Amino acid sequence: xxxxxxxxxxxxxxxxxxxxxxxxxxxxxxxxxxxxxxxxxxxxxxxxxxxxxxxxxxxxxxxxxxxxxxxxxxxxxxxxxxxxxxxxxxxxx
Amino acid sequence: xxxxxxxxxxxxxxxxxxxxxxxxxxxxxxxxxxxxxxxxxxxxxxxxxxxxxxxxxxxxxxxxxxxxxxxxxxxxxxxxxxxxxxxxxxxxxxxxxxxxxxxxxxxxxxxxxxxxxxxxxxxxxxxxxxxxxxxxxxxxxxxxxxxxxxxxxxxxxxxxxxxxxxxxxxxxxxxxxxxxxxxxxxxxxxxxxxxxxxxxxx
Numbered sequence: 370x371x372x373x374x375x376x377x378x379x380x381x382x383x384x385x386x387x388x389x390x391x392x393x394x395x396x397x398x399x400x401x402x403x404x405x406x407x408x409x410x411x412x413x414x415x416x417x418x419x420x421x422x423x424x425x426x427x428x429x430x431x432x433x434x435x436x437x438x439x440x441x442x443x444x445x446x447x448x449x450x451x452x453x454x455x456x457x458x459x460x461x462x
Numbered sequence: 463x464x465x466x467x468x469x470x471x472x473x474x475x476x477x478x479x480x481x482x483x484x485x486x487x488x489x490x491x492x493x494x495x496x497x498x499x500x501x502x503x504x505x506x507x508x509x510x511x512x513x514x515x516x517x518x519x520x521x522x523x524x525x526x527x528x529x530x531x532x533x534x535x536x537x538x539x540x541x542x543x544x545x546x547x548x549x550x551x552x553x554x555x556x557x558x559x560x561x562x563x564x565x566x567x568x569x570x571x572x573x574x575x576x577x578x579x580x581x582x583x584x585x586x587x588x589x590x591x592x593x594x595x596x597x598x599x600x601x602x603x604x605x606x607x608x609x610x611x612x613x614x615x616x617x618x619x620x621x622x623x624x625x626x627x628x629x630x631x632x633x634x635x636x637x638x639x640x641x642x643x644x645x646x647x648x649x650x651x652x653x654x655x656x657x658x659x660x661x662x663x664x
Binding site for chain 1: 495497517522523524525527528531532586587589591593594597598600601604605613614617618620621623624625627628630631634635637638641642645
């Protein structure tokens with residue numbers, strides 16, 4: 370992390386982000402998006418891929434939030450009833 | 463499924479060690495594509511164990527559980543990516559993360575000026591359009607620890623982050639399903655003649 374002042378963070382290619390680099394990475398990203406798996410989407414525009422990536426990440430965050438809620442409820446429910454608690458705690462401990 | 467040991471502490475220190483020389487390492491190393499890495503069963507099991515440990519160590523409210531899930535995910539990532547390091551080091555401070563640097567100074571402003579200058583000059587045509595740059599900026603705010611990255615690095619971090627999040631969701635859902643099945647079978651033993659609850663411990 371030191372020396373960032375004296376030279377660019379990456380190698381000399383930092384000042385020349387090539388077309389190839391971007392064109393290489395965008396399809397890779399696109400392949401991770403759920404839509405791409407259903408349609409054979411050949412090279413959507415960069416803007417579209419980025420936009421869908423943003424919304425996909427946001428929806429994944431929401432799913433994590435919902436699952437956290439669900440897990441919290443499940444764990445709370447076990448404390449009231451000791452037969453359940455035995456099973457749940459055996460999973461957690 | 464129950465972890466006999468606690469590896470969380472050990473991993474945290476190794477992550478800290480990676481962070482010191484992190485930039486050089488990620489540049490030189492060719493990592494396996496994020497999709498295959500995060501979809502391997504081994505990673506899911508490792509994450510599942512860490513998730514359980516982390517949940518156990520915290521109160522059971524939703525925010526703590528989400529906190530546990532994110533910490534466990536960053537640990538499982540192994541500190542090889544910026545987003546995972548940002549998540550781990552963001553734990554010790556509240557929301558506004560101060561990016562750790564050797565000199566301890568915040569160089570955000572300096573680098574942003576540089577990035578904007580680069581952006582207007584030597585970019586490939588795809589990146590010169592304002593729409594794309596705007597979307598990149600939004601993306602850099604969504605992925606942890608990536609606000610100052612160049613476009614190729616940001617895209618790489620994003621790919622890894624997306625794959626990791628998918629695994630996180632899959633594992634949490636499996637855990638929730640297992641717990642609710644255990645809860646249901648406890649409540650209604652008539653419908654559980656084969657001891658479904660026991661399968662959960664295998």
